Amino acid sequence: MLESNRAFSSFSVNDLAKARDFYGRTLGLTVSETKEGLELHPGNTDVFIYPKPNHEPASFTVLNFLVDDIEKAVDELGRTGVRFEQYDGEIKTDEKGIHRNGGPTLAWFKDPAGNILSVVEKK
16 A cells, blocks of 8 residues: 555654754755755655654664765764764674674764664675
8 A cells, every 4th residue: 555655754853953964064965944844865765854842862773874885984974073882782883883793784873862873884
C-alpha cells in the first residue's frame, strides 16, 4: 500500500537557529526553512527538523550519512568543529571515534540539540 509513496524522516530540536547553522554551515547541507521547521535533502532523502520546546534527544541514532571513506569524512567533519563520540564498552570506538569492531564501520556525533547522527562507510 505505501510502497509507491514518498517517505521522509523527522526529529525535533530545541533551537531551530542553532540547527540551521549546524546542518547548513557545519555539515554543509542545503537547508530550507518553512514556518513549521527545517527541510534537508541530502542525496535522495528528505529530512524534516521541527522545533519542540520540551525537546529531549533520542538515545539512538536519528540520522545516518553514507560515506565512501570514513577516515576522510571524520577528518573533514572534525575540521568543521564536529566532535565524535567516544564509546568504550560493548560498542567501542578508536581514538578518532570510529567503530570498527564488526558490523558497519561508523562514527557517531551529536547536533546542538543532542541528537545522535552518524557517518557510515558504504560497503
